[in-house]
Amino acid sequence: MTAPTYPIETPRLLVRPFADKDLADMIALYAIPEVLRYLYVGKRPDAEVAKSLAERKAKTALNTEGDKMILAIEEKASGQFVGEVVLVWLSETHRSAEAGFIIHPAFQGQGFAREAILPLLRFGFEVMNFHRIIGRCDGRNAASARLMAKLGMRQEAHLIENEFIKGEWTDELAFALLDREWCALQG
Numbered sequence: 001m002t003a004p005t006y007p008i009e010t011p012r013l014l015v016r017p018f019a020d021k022d023l024a025d026m027i028a029l030y031a032i033p034e035v036l037r038y039l040y041v042g043k044r045p046d047a048e049v050a051k052s053l054a055e056r057k058a059k060t061a062l063n064t065e066g067d068k069m070i071l072a073i074e075e076k077a078s079g080q081f082v083g084e085v086v087l088v089w090l091s092e093t094h095r096s097a098e099a100g101f102i103i104h105p106a107f108q109g110q111g112f113a114r115e116a117i118l119p120l121l122r123f124g125f126e127v128m129n130f131h132r133i134i135g136r137c138d139g140r141n142a143a144s145a146r147l148m149a150k151l152g153m154r155q156e157a158h159l160i161e162n163e164f165i166k167g168e169w170t171d172e173l174a175f176a177l178l179d180r181e182w183c184a185l186q187g
Contacts, residue, residue, distance in 0.1 A: 002128065003061035003069065008119045014074040015085060015116050018056040022072055025081035026053055034105050038138040040165060056084075062128060065092040073116045075107070082107045087120045087133075095131035097124050101147075113147050121151065125182045132178050139171025148175040152185045 007016035018026075027049050029035055036042055044052075059070040067089050073082040083103035090096045099120055101113045124130045135153055137144035149155070153175035161169035 001061045001063060004119065004123050004127070006060070006071075007074075008071075009076075010115045010119065012076055013082065013112065013116055014076055015071050015119055016074060017060045018053055018070070018072045018084075020053075020057075022081060023050055023053050029081070029083065029102070029104055032105060035102065038141045038144070039102070042166060062087065062089045062097075065089050069120070071120075073103070073112065075112075080107075082112050082116070085113075085116045085120055087124055089128070090134075095129060097128070097130045097133045099124070099133050099135050101144075108143065114150060117147075117151065121177070121182065125179050130179065132176055133182075134177075135175040137173050137175075138165075139173050141173075145173050145175075148173075151177065152181060153177045154181075 007014040009015075027046050030041070030049055031043060056070045056072075059068045061067065062069055069087045071085050073084060074080065075082050081104070083101065086098075086100045088098045088100075090098055099117055101117050103113045121133060124133050133153075135144075135148045135151075137148070139158060145155070154177070155173060156176050157172075157174040159172040159174065162172050163170050
């Protein structure tokens with residue numbers, strides 16, 4: 001099993017596996033229209049969110065292509081649920097992965113997403129030996145695009161109306177970071 005030691009501790013956060021105690025926070029997070037706006041999913045029944053939590057609890061390691069690490073973000077000082085981060089192993093042959101994040105609006109704009117995703121990028125490049133980690137977002141999601149740029153990812157594409165989501169055509173922005181770029185950023 002290839003996984004970080006949990007919890008991953010940052011100055012302000014614990015990045016950890018999901019637990020049963022996260023259900024109410026997940027239900028609340030996935031009911032916020034602002035959060036759902038750029039996601040593929042819409043408002044779901046509580047039972048569906050509970051099923052999603054059960055699946056997340058098992059996604060804590062990367063063993064083979066296709067595996068996902070989906071981790072909860074908790075603020076250390078308050079114990080509050082901040083959101084989630086994900087690292088998906090896309091291809092063994094191409095040594096590639098995808099990173100993502102969802103942050104509760106109450107915690108947005110404070111650097112929590114960056115602080116939580118950096119350890120996953122470090123794990124991806126330095127432990128998993130990925131060559132390339134991508135990030136994608138809805139073309140209207142300026143905050144996510146800014147974050148990926150701050151992480152050192154370069155925008156590689158702006159795909160115009162490439163997906164039909166929730167009844168409308170949406171653009172997609174694609175970002176990427178290579179292992180040599182990661183090393184350069186680490187000094």
